[in-house]
Amino acid sequence: SRFTNRRIMFLIYMTNLVTHVMMDEPRFAQPIPNVTVAVGRDANLPCVVEHLGGYKVAWIHIDRQMILTIHRHVISRIPRYSITYTDNTWLLHVNQAHQDDRGYYMCQVNTNPMISQVGYLQVVVPPNILDIESTPSSVAVRENQNINMTCRADGFPAPKIIWRREDGEEIAVEKKKKVLVYDADVLPLTKVSRNEMGAYLCIATNGVPPSVSKRIILDVEFSPMIWVPNQLVGAPSGTDVTIDCHTEAHPKAIIYWVYNSVMVLPSKKYKTDYTENSYRAHMKLTIRNLQYGDFGNYRCISKNSLGETEGSIRVYEIPLPSTPSKQVTHTTVESRENNIIPSSRNDTTKSLQTDVGYAMKNDLYPGSASSSSSGGSSSAASSSSSMQTSALPGGVAGNSLSSMGSKGSLAIGKSTFYTERPPNEYAASSVAGLLLHRALLFGSGIYLTLL
């Protein structure tokens, strides 16, 4: 019985001693935060250890399976790693981070058994459009054919690619469904029409600024076509008359006028005007001081590498109203009857002229509207240079970028790893230690009584 009591007392004493020692063991005051850094930037990983005493702290890059630092020594010969120590914090510096630096980093203390914890360093890479794997900056396709425009980009995380037209128009995809923004690497255009000609923007984003974009100009080629608003134009001799044709063609067409199988050249008699908007053209021919030899059939012709077309306009003579007045002077008796007839004829002539003028105005109005609408795309198409620009057109895209920037920060859960021993959760204050010590003695007393 005495021997048993001694053994019990010894065990209680040893337990108390071990507990006391544990309170002064090193422990991690806080977990290693997960850090996100852009490639080429600097990152810091803190490891906060309390009650370090004579123990040493070491850093390991687990993904590389490489020792980085032990105490204040930098073991790794990669010069981008360094270590600083201030106020219980062992700070691992990673300068000009590489993608290879991505991964878990372990901070360990050489207690026996050792304690350790890990944190994750995320190295992100801004997006970069791969020109070799993407559609060239300028591409041509025949009308009604299909074309796939491709845009590839790398980066970390993998970038998301969207397509939009530079002029803000909608894109026709997937059985002619119209969208303002198309989300995919490949933009499939089927049965391309001339309206889809223009500049397209491929924008790559992955939450890491800056986002990048590539400008691709799509040329839709088709043979010329001509539209004649007025195929019959009448005018009196001695006056000027203007006839016009509307034509569409791409590539750009050669347009000219032909009269009596002879090409009409600008001269004192003829004046030619051309107004071009993108693939549209408005050609005008003004014939001055109409004479007998000027009446007849005029042809407007449009010709490009894919084909040729023409339109025909007939110019005819309208008699002048001064002829009836001569007849009046010849016959006195007939002059009374003639006075009535010439008056009605004059009225008819005036009415015809008025109708012609009104029709001309109507034709001009939609033409000018079309001209102004396609003016923007024309100026856009004229700039042939293509480049990857970090600036995005339009305020909407900019706003999206700014909002995406805040969302882009990666949230990685905390990860802490201890080996063979749970963390010491007791408070380090001496008062608690003293109370615990007395409680143990009290407990031992109870045990002895029971025994």
Place this chain on the structure above:
Amino acid sequence: TTLEPDQKSILTDNDWKKLWMRGGINGDSKLDNNLDSSDSPMFEDSELMAHNTTVQLGGTAFLVCKVSGVDRVGVNWNQISWIRRRDWHILSSGAQLYTNDERFAILHTPGSNMWTLQIKFVQRRDHGMYECQVSTPTGIISHFVNLQVVVPEAFILGSGELHVDMGSTINLVCIIEKSPTPPQYVYWQKNDRLINYVDSRRDITIETTPGPRTQSRLIIREPQVTDSGNYTCSASNTEPASIYVFVSKGDNMAAISRRKTSSADRLTHIFRSMLAPCLLLNTVVVRHIFLT
């Protein structure tokens, strides 16, 4: 349409543990063979550079790491390290020890290119992969040693008891296996007294056949009732194995009485082994009450 960045799945705790273990499997691929030997350190191809080392439980293990090119490039002492891959515990750096486990030591002669990791009193948990790591400007080169801890086992064929009649023959066979070197001698004891050197009895024969699976046979011809007892077989590096032999005249009552005695001894042992856990449990309860 809101532009959402594509969230890549981040490794969870289990994932990085798998990555950890997978690193050990693919570790050999990290050995950079493209390094110019005149500019960077490399491991010498030597018989001493074993990739597998077997050590006996409780014995001493020596893991050798021999690096050439150290003096040539002026590599500092602290760039050759030993790491235990089980938990990525750093053991040493240069000739200095990092771990506080006193069973580890670094054997290195100043000026030599050999850093030997010595592990004394090897335990079962020391089993696993160890890495000798050298820092290079582009990263590391590694040499891996797989330490195998073997535990020699001794056991006697049959169940824990043997019943024979007077005039029959006691035939005990003891097997000793999983030993890195065959034991030179197998000891037989009866009731804690050695049998091997008792020359007074001519009817006891012991035959031992050393080998990867050592076999030792104890034969007692025409046993008497006094030959009953606890027979133990052991070698110098194993825990003993025991069997209880009952020699009877054919009287079953005596055998039953002896079994009762055996059971009583077992209960006593169980009671003693329960004492310490109860004591510790009491301490834990007290601490729990205090904390609550």
